Amino acid sequence: MSSSQAPSAPQTPRTLQQAQVGTTTRAAERARARRDRRQLKSTPARVAGAGRPVRSALARVPFVIALIVVLAIGVGGVLYLNTKIDESGIRAEQARSTTAQLRLNIEELTRTAADLNATPRLAAEAQVLGLVPSGDAAIMSIDANGTMTLLGTPTPAKADPLKVEGQ
Amino acid sequence: MSGTNSAPSRRGRTSRRITAEERERRIRATAPTVGTARAGRGRRGLMHRGVGHRGRSWLALGLVLTMFGAAGYQLVKIQTVDAATYSAKAAQQRDRTITLPASRGTIYDRNGTPLAFTVQGRALAAWPALFTSDAQRRAVANIVGDALSPAVTAADVFTKLTDGKSKYVYLARGLMPAQADALEAAIVKVVDPSGRSPVTTERQDLRETPQGTTTQSIVGTTTWDGHGAGGIEIKYDDFLSGADGERTVDTDSQGRPIPGTQRDETPAVDGGNVTLTIDADLQYTVSKMLAQTVADSGAKGGMAMVRSVTSPDILAMSAYYVGKTPAEVGNMPVTSPFEPGSVMKAVTFGAALEKGTITPTTHYAVPDKILMGGHVVHDAWSHNRVGMSATGILAKSSNVGTLMIAQQVGQDTFAAELRKYGLGQKTGIQLPADSAGIVPPQSQWSATSFANLPLGQGLSVTLVQLSDMYQGVANGGLRIPPSIVESTTKNGITTPVPERPPVRQLTKKASNTLLDMMRGTVQGGDLMHDGTAPGAAVTGYQVAGKTGTAQQVDASCGCYSKTKVTATFAGVVPADNPQFVITVVLDAPRGGAEGGGVAAPLFKDIAAYALRAFDVPLSKTKAPIYDLYLNMGE
Numbered sequence: 001m002s003s004s005q006a007p008s009a010p011q012t013p014r015t016l017q018q019a020q021v022g023t024t025t026r027a028a029e030r031a032r033a034r035r036d037r038r039q040l041k042s043t044p045a046r047v048a049g050a051g052r053p054v055r056s057a058l059a060r061v062p063f064v065i066a067l068i069v070v071l072a073i074g075v076g077g078v079l080y081l082n083t084k085i086d087e088s089g090i091r092a093e094q095a096r097s098t099t100a101q102l103r104l105n106i107e108e109l110t111r112t113a114a115d116l117n118a119t120p121r122l123a124a125e126a127q128v129l130g131l132v133p134s135g136d137a138a139i140m141s142i143d144a145n146g147t148m149t150l151l152g153t154p155t156p157a158k159a160d161p162l163k164v165e166g167q
Numbered sequence: 168m169s170g171t172n173s174a175p176s177r178r179g180r181t182s183r184r185i186t187a188e189e190r191e192r193r194i195r196a197t198a199p200t201v202g203t204a205r206a207g208r209g210r211r212g213l214m215h216r217g218v219g220h221r222g223r224s225w226l227a228l229g230l231v232l233t234m235f236g237a238a239g240y241q242l243v244k245i246q247t248v249d250a251a252t253y254s255a256k257a258a259q260q261r262d263r264t265i266t267l268p269a270s271r272g273t274i275y276d277r278n279g280t281p282l283a284f285t286v287q288g289r290a291l292a293a294w295p296a297l298f299t300s301d302a303q304r305r306a307v308a309n310i311v312g313d314a315l316s317p318a319v320t321a322a323d324v325f326t327k328l329t330d331g332k333s334k335y336v337y338l339a340r341g342l343m344p345a346q347a348d349a350l351e352a353a354i355v356k357v358v359d360p361s362g363r364s365p366v367t368t369e370r371q372d373l374r375e376t377p378q379g380t381t382t383q384s385i386v387g388t389t390t391w392d393g394h395g396a397g398g399i400e401i402k403y404d405d406f407l408s409g410a411d412g413e414r415t416v417d418t419d420s421q422g423r424p425i426p427g428t429q430r431d432e433t434p435a436v437d438g439g440n441v442t443l444t445i446d447a448d449l450q451y452t453v454s455k456m457l458a459q460t461v462a463d464s465g466a467k468g469g470m471a472m473v474r475s476v477t478s479p480d481i482l483a484m485s486a487y488y489v490g491k492t493p494a495e496v497g498n499m500p501v502t503s504p505f506e507p508g509s510v511m512k513a514v515t516f517g518a519a520l521e522k523g524t525i526t527p528t529t530h531y532a533v534p535d536k537i538l539m540g541g542h543v544v545h546d547a548w549s550h551n552r553v554g555m556s557a558t559g560i561l562a563k564s565s566n567v568g569t570l571m572i573a574q575q576v577g578q579d580t581f582a583a584e585l586r587k588y589g590l591g592q593k594t595g596i597q598l599p600a601d602s603a604g605i606v607p608p609q610s611q612w613s614a615t616s617f618a619n620l621p622l623g624q625g626l627s628v629t630l631v632q633l634s635d636m637y638q639g640v641a642n643g644g645l646r647i648p649p650s651i652v653e654s655t656t657k658n659g660i661t662t663p664v665p666e667r668p669p670v671r672q673l674t675k676k677a678s679n680t681l682l683d684m685m686r687g688t689v690q691g692g693d694l695m696h697d698g699t700a701p702g703a704a705v706t707g708y709q710v711a712g713k714t715g716t717a718q719q720v721d722a723s724c725g726c727y728s729k730t731k732v733t734a735t736f737a738g739v740v741p742a743d744n745p746q747f748v749i750t751v752v753l754d755a756p757r758g759g760a761e762g763g764g765v766a767a768p769l770f771k772d773i774a775a776y777a778l779r780a781f782d783v784p785l786s787k788t789k790a791p792i793y794d795l796y797l798n799m800g801e
Contacts, residue, residue: 089427104344107286111375114281118377119451133452136775139707141785151785152706 132157263418268370269409271393272438274386274400276447277480277653281377283386283400285393288373289347291339295328297365298358304328306357307366311338314350338366340391341373378447381454383493385445385484385598385651398498399441399652402597406655409438439657444480444650449473452776453483457751460769461487465757466734470500471769473777474634476641476745479650479666481596481631482777488754500630501596504604505752507633508717508762509564510737511623513640513681515573516561518584520677524575525557527684527793532801533560533568539618544570547716547761552801559795562687562698564714566622573621581621582609587672588636589646590628595667597652604628623715624727634750636672637737640685641711641745644678645669685711686742687793689767695796700767703738705774708783709790712738712770714762719755731755736766740774741786749773 115121138152245253273284291311298304305325312321319339327336342350347368354366374389376382387398394408395401412435417428457471468488474481486499519525534552536545546567560568573581585591591606605627607616619625628636631649639646648667655662673681689710691701699714715735721728734753739745751766751773777783 085427093424093426104287108343108345110284111286114284114375114377117280118379119280119448120379120381121377123451123455133776134779136706136771139785141707
């Protein structure tokens, strides 16, 4: 739009300063007026209001403070959460090591129980107490009427019949 | 921009002016005159600075561009070409992958008694080069030696630390965690505690076998790295092992994990548990009794096993050889076939009963010897031609009588029967090196084969096969393939081992009659009534069984030995309510003792224990007395 004007007005000043300082033609005056009008039309009001007085700037202060407060709370919150996460991380680590320790205890106890309950050990303990396997002992059979029948001949069990060790 | 255009007016105006100037510039930029205008401006600027600066500017520009170029090159190189290397390096410095070891599963017996289970253990290891002096090494060797003597001696440890063979040596294995920690703490006090410790502990799990050697052959052992080496441990290795997991953590400069950095966790999958059909108490008792009998009879060794009649379960299985460790003996009832001898006569009698050529009381006039296939077969004792019942021939184990019955049955029927008993075929038991035994097919029989096979010579069977055969007889002719594993458990889900379909080896009627006839074997009394194994009788229970005394092959002459025999006994208790099949073999007992003499008493001891331990009700009636000899001369 203005490009069509440029060749028709060769004396148009190059810069604004030149325009202010230098010669002013009527056409240039008109052009500037047009431009200023255009400018006024196209410039939004809030840009125009950039340079407000201090009073109105002060009116914004609560908002800035609010922002700072929010930021501070945010930073504080992040720090707090971070600390909490680290803390629970440490707790989890501790719990994990406690679990491992307890598991070791369980294994140790299981092992002890299994050892104490093992047949060879029980047999050895029984032998120490003087117990011997009964073998094919005689049997007392009591029927429904309470009558006792003796099967076989009762004989004392042989002491220490299992001599072979280390098998 | 607003700063450069320092207009004297208020801010609002300035801003408007800037905008105006901007627009003007844009207008000029599109106008044809712009070129000259800009060139003129540029020239003027340079003229202000002077022509002498011009070269320097270009130099500076070149320098800056070179630097940017170099930086850009490095940037591209590091970010793309070497990216993988650097990220790996960074990860190496920061990440640590922690292995989460899977626990090996437990092997239980049928009652839930653990036979083999894993607990965490530690190995104590050292970097010999990190010690500062031999005095330190000596001190450490003494600490380890004192704590672990006699398994580990101070001298051994000192040698390991000084011989320079390896950068990393194991000082002791198989330590409990607490023990290892205490040792490490004691050692750190001796060496310089500020530097890197020259000793460390490593996790190496321990396989505990509280039942000791009595179940070792069946359960098997594990190597130090926790894998199976024999028995169930190797057969079920993959199942028991599980899969290790891992977790990545960031570490600090000391190599300690930073809390909260755990990631990429793959949990360890623990191994499954295996429950055997073995009864640990019975297994222990059978093992001890067997070892006792072997020692008393002067045999080289022996085997014994107990299996259930009504299920595939093997309850106890033991082998013992004088002077051999359980690892050397292994599972001989599965792996080592032997010539069974007269216990195989049951096949002939079963076939004859099924064919209807005999009844328990069929009268035979049995001579002392018989000629078969050009080969004279004698009875084990010399006698005149005597009158015997079929039961008597079985109970007194007459070779001649058995061959007379076998001839009536015929070779073809006998050969067919033999196959039905599962002989010469693997039993499919869940243990390594399951042997099929040797049964010559009928096409390969020689002239004397039919004189040998009915007597249990010229073929070999494993003890498991022999037990299965008798289980079939006791179970009305239905043979249940054996199993030593009851169930497997993974993730809390127990899966019973599928039962294989039973095989009919004999009709129910023939089988029951055969079992009844075998009660004659354990009869005592006068000459007319005593069987070969009165010593196998158990108080309060009916017993059916069969003795066997097989001549062993003498390697020096390639003939049957006159003095070395394999004494066997296979029996069923209680005969009127079959629960257990118990088989016993003694290898070369002193003086060629017979099955009835050495094997039967062991059978009786095992049976007496098993019947009581499993609370088997007493037999309701006593076994009938069979007439074995019908007359003493014909």
